[in-house]
Amino acid sequence: MIEHVKTVILWLLILLSVFLTYQIWIFQPNYRVLQSTEYIDRTQIGDEKGLDQVIRPKQIVLYNDGLSFSPIGSLEYIQKYYDEYHGVSVEQITVTTNFIDIEIDEEFKGIEFIFPSSIPFEALNEFFHFNNNKSSFIRNIDRIVFFIESSDGKEQVHARLISNNEQVVANAITNISAESFREDITVDDKNGSYYEVFPYNIVNYGSGFMGTVFLPEDDLMINSGTYLAKTISAEHFKQSLFSDPSFVKNYLQSNGEESFTDGNRMMNVLNNGNVLQYINPVFGDGIDRNDKHILFTGLDFLNGHGGFTNSYYYDSVKSVGDKDEINFRLFVDGIPVYRANFFEINNLYEITLQRGSGNRIEQYKRPLFFVDEEPINLGESTILPSGYEVIKAINNKEDFNPYLLTDISVGYMMVKRQSFVILEPRWFIYYNNSWEVVNVVNGMEDSEVITDGLE
Template identity: 55%
Template sequence: MVEHIKTTTLWFLILLSVFLTYQIWTFQPEYAILKSTEYIDNTQIGLEKKLHEVIKPKQVILHEEGKSFASIDNSVFAQRFYEEYFGTPLEKFMIRPNLSPFHRINSDYKIEFIFPTSIPSEIFKDIYQMNHSDQLFISKIDRMVFALEKERDKEIVRVKLISNDERVIVEANTNIPVSRFIEDIALNSTNVFYEVFPFDIIDFGNGYRKTTYLPIEAMYLNSATYIAKPLPTDHFRQVLFSDPNFVKHYLQSNGEESFTDGNRMVNILQGGNILRYINPTFGDLVERNNKHVIFSALDFLNGHGGFTSSFYFDSLKTFGTSEEVTFRLFIGGLPVYSTNIFEVNNLFEITLHRGNGNQIEQYVRPMFIMDEEPINISKSTRLPSGKELIEALENKEEFERSLLTDINYGFTMIMRQSFVVLEPRWFIQYNGNWQVVHIAEEVDDSEAITNGLE
């Protein structure tokens, strides 16, 4: 009897084992819940951009038989010129020590690209997809000039790479067809560009000068209102910290917020409109590689899609072994230079700072994004002619000519809760800062801006 029970139990266990093994082999998990859950990617806030997409000229000037022309908003047509001519292969680079500075280049047809700041040669090489071993004979480039010249019995389009700081001009050949070059200038100078005259801002000596171009006649530009949408703080918390689960949140008495993991810190300032990221590194213990800071800044921003609007490379500053890169907001092809919130530039600038090491140590940016299309366009604002502008500056008692480093027109940004108003103004870069220029007939008492030269 006992043996019969043992045998029955053994067979039961064997059959149970076979059954369980079969269940494991044929098991099909239920995926319905997982499939119905939508995956949300929080790592990309805005866009990724390539180097050539964030470097653009401040001005594109067409020179035709003694006259000069510029695009009023430097956007559609100027951008087409920039993209078309910056894709041109260049060859046979040679330094021209006896070549006259640009304003004495003898040519009836020229296209001039003026950058907001000097472009390092290694950045220039990357834009042109050149071999970095190629010798450019120049370390930084202020402007480029494509000019029609005569070579023996034929005409050819050459390019001049100009460095006013170094007082050097490098020349290279292009394969641009002469007929197309002349047609581009003649067609656009009469249709979509306005006439300008040169104004020398800085004299570097030996005939080298920083020249900008001002309109002969007054210009009329529209003000516009845009919806401003806040960027989610949680997105930045997830991408700027290595492990967001260990991040602590602090709410300050003034309403500002802070996030930290004990090393990195993110501060949300100015009523939620500004983000300041701090990543302290021990740079003296890290050997810096040869990667240019502009590439480091671009990689950092692309790592989380930091280009949330039309930001373009604006300046590069060096403080000892530290470097700072700034990208400026452009709307409708025009730069934004000021705001009604006193000395808060990061409402329209993205600034990245690299110390002694290789990493970005500080990152400051706006925490809102503007719609692509305005919700309202106001009546045109009259911007005085270049002659009126110069006379207004020279008539100001406190104005010192030696402190003037640039002139341009653009927008001032007026923040109003969930939207911004952009108003066109003349600006000067004075004593290192962009300031709005008030000219009597230009000022609207209801929207007077308090900063700038009065």
Template identity: 25%
Template sequence: MKYEKIKSILLTVLVALSIFLTWNLWTYQPEYDVIESTEAFDVSIGDERKELELIQPYKVFYHDEEQITGSPNEKEIDKVLEQMSSWRLTDAKDISSQYSQSEIENLVHSPGRIELVFPDSLPLSSYNKVIKFDEENLPRTTFNRLIFDLDGKKGDKGIVYFVLYGEEDRKYVVECKVDEEKMDSFQTMFVQRALYNENFRNYFAFKANSRKTLLLPVKDGDYYSIKFSTELLEAADFLEALFKKPVNVRKNSTDLEEIYKDSSSLMKVNTNVNSLSFVNPGVDPDRNMSEELLVQNSIAFVNGHGGWTDNFKLFSVSPEESKIEYRMFLENFPVFSDTAGTTEITQIWGTDTIHKYQRPYFKLENDYSMFSKPNKVRIPSGYTVQQALEENKMINLEFVEDIAIGYKLTRDMNFPDRLLYDLTPSWYYKYSGNWLRLPLEELEGL
């Protein structure tokens, strides 16, 4: 009897010990250092930006009777936007039903057109803060081309079109009118530069697929690989800007990252590739957020902590994912990297609050090329790019959405004691929503 009693007590102790150990395992958290902070304060990590600086085209073309000229030059595009800033567009009207896909193609690429190309589709209402419209309630459409019809006149008014071009399941055409004198003045200024200025090159039309014609340069071009020094940003600034109560945040460090967390939010600083990620796990992405609200919220959010540290521009809007991306630009060419979060500011939004925020943890400082000889890079012509894409059996041209020159950002490990990056020009193509590099070494034999 005594033996049975001892056995029962021992079994009870073992069960209790097992429950205790299981509970400790489930509730274990690594040791976090308490962040010494007593109150939140206003933070300005970099700069605030206006819509005009962030929502911009990245190519401009002139369609003449005999040739197509174009330029990605930022100064040329700024001249167009500056002249438009004095315009007031009137009589905005959705005339999408009047156009088939093929007719939209003719509208965009016919002679007598100036074409501004945007990296992705944008809500027309968001552009109301960039250019003046008379109407308060604009058509609820999106666009990726701004077309100036130099030959079309309606009475004493010039015609401008906002067009969604090249998408499989959507098409939009919004017609607007502008004072004829302003259009004539704009035409005189622009056409002369497009035909005779060295910033413009000759382009040809590449019918990439059944939906879209892409414009590519006729000749090779010389560009330079550029080396930049960088400045790391301060984790404390993001801590104060992103967490509701910084005093409750705890820190844990590993060899590759710093982790900051409170009861509802988590921020990771990847010290290996110098990117930052902030997430509210309890906030679900808002799949019903409009493109207009996505643009508005994203700009206000980054402006709230002065988070524009380099030349970023709106590059991708995906309302079905409640996701928006602002990409780093250099000399008006997009900058890409093999590592997510090093060349783009990405946001995913929940209802009225941010779900995820990913961005570079550094900013470009000084052009370091003065300390080393610049490396000239010959970029092949558009004909070479066309041939490479057509001959690649792994590429279905129906999914090629855009082609552009961009810079690839890579860390220069020849200077391990300094944070230096090389930005090397190359061809890129947008394939099923993703931008991929077309390696120059594969184009040399073509």
């Protein structure tokens, strides 16, 4: 009898096991909860961009009839020249460490591209088509000059690639037609976008290599403007920056700032919601950095985590302790933004990325808003003094040290309000590793105008 009971129980257990197995096999989870959760596409924050879209010269100079001209503050003309010379083929490259300055006389016909920071040569493969491997002798480029040169009665367009830091010059012959080149550098200034300029040497690298800026002979006329500033939700970046956003916890700090973390990575919303900071620490991973330039690492990171929300261009690279740091700067209508009313907050107009010992981006800071392309109100033109007045003002700067000056440029001062920004043109200098407004007296003191009502 007991054996029969055991047999019955055993069969019941077997049947129960078969039933449960079948139920597991046919089980369909209820996806309605997941489907009702808002999902933010990682690609919808901004646009992915290639190298050729984030590298732009800070200045273009045309040489013709013994004069020099520059389309200052004109995105249309800068884009025009940059696009026309994109994809140029070069050959017969010769590399030298002897700098021979080009004689700018009435016979000289040329165009020069001056970049805000050294461009890694690998990036120039996006700009040039090299027909031999001599290019490997230069690691980075600061300036490119195209010019006509005659030999045996034949005119050819040459290219000179200059690396000030390395004190190296590469000379090459291009496939550009001399006839079309003459047309390109002929200034037809119906819109008043070109200014006659003169060279001013700032940094002496030695052996004839100079950091040169071109400043206007006369006063400039640059428009100010008011633009809508649209907030980007931190939720968008939470979806983009964390591998599993469902594990991210949100904390409100005592100072009113907001933080997000998954226990390793952290994302902070700073400065009244205007700035995002992302930290992804690396703890002793033992990964050695390869030779990949941070420009490529930074661009890959930005394209993979939301893209670009405005016209940001490669601006500078520097070392911060044992880390590399790269900056992409906001440009509006072809003019860079260098300062804001919150003077200490660079990331209202810069995207900054830091890379540690490996190739991983460990810190990322950027604005949490984007600026509309078209102004809602275009202000009256602001008169900026000539380059001569700027030089005079710089030399009159109290305790001025010329060795700390490395750049001079027209740029915008940004005044950030709740839902809009005001952009005012000013002269700036890069002095002692930061951008400063030049106080030039031209009917009024610039410093008084800037600080009035902005603090």
